Amino acid sequence: MSAEDFAAMLDKAGLLGVVTKYQDHCLVRSASAAVAGVGIGIGIGTFIGTMAGAHGEISGNTLAEQLKTGFGRTMHESLRRGYAVGRSFGIAGAAFVATECSIEKWRARHDVFNAVFAGITAGAAMGAWNARAAAAPAVARAVAMNAAQFAALALAFELGSDAFAAFKAKHAA
Numbered sequence: 001m002s003a004e005d006f007a008a009m010l011d012k013a014g015l016l017g018v019v020t021k022y023q024d025h026c027l028v029r030s031a032s033a034a035v036a037g038v039g040i041g042i043g044i045g046t047f048i049g050t051m052a053g054a055h056g057e058i059s060g061n062t063l064a065e066q067l068k069t070g071f072g073r074t075m076h077e078s079l080r081r082g083y084a085v086g087r088s089f090g091i092a093g094a095a096f097v098a099t100e101c102s103i104e105k106w107r108a109r110h111d112v113f114n115a116v117f118a119g120i121t122a123g124a125a126m127g128a129w130n131a132r133a134a135a136a137p138a139v140a141r142a143v144a145m146n147a148a149q150f151a152a153l154a155l156a157f158e159l160g161s162d163a164f165a166a167f168k169a170k171h172a173a
Helices: 003-012 016-023 026-052 063-107 112-130 136-172
Strands: none
Touching (some): 026 063, 063 112
16 A cells, blocks of 8 residues: 555545644654654664574583573573663654654754754763763763764754655656
């Protein structure tokens, strides 16, 4: 089903206005980014955990005991990493989208600067939170590095999505 077909189905059911109305709310956009971030983070974390849990000495006398121990350790590490990475991606996504949406409403325009400012703000907040137990110079360094990284990533995504939209519009006709 294409996006146009889905929009036509929503319009026929009388839901297109409702979806469009609530899509403009920062809280809804932030919550959807959090859910997407958690989902992506769980997938990435589970993959990383599978690789991390596959190493080490496997105890057990028989092959069945060794497989049971290895599988249990791998599953435990996968779930632990999936939860941790999913939580981080969800928080980062929600913070970024809430900040970008608020800046967009405040500036009353949609451009690349909203994403960059949101990246700086969300990155600085995440850096400060992650380095909260460190000394002041380490916190300042973490804030600066995370702000720069988030802003660069937001800029790359924003420019990439704009270029893709222009390419799609050019080749659609």
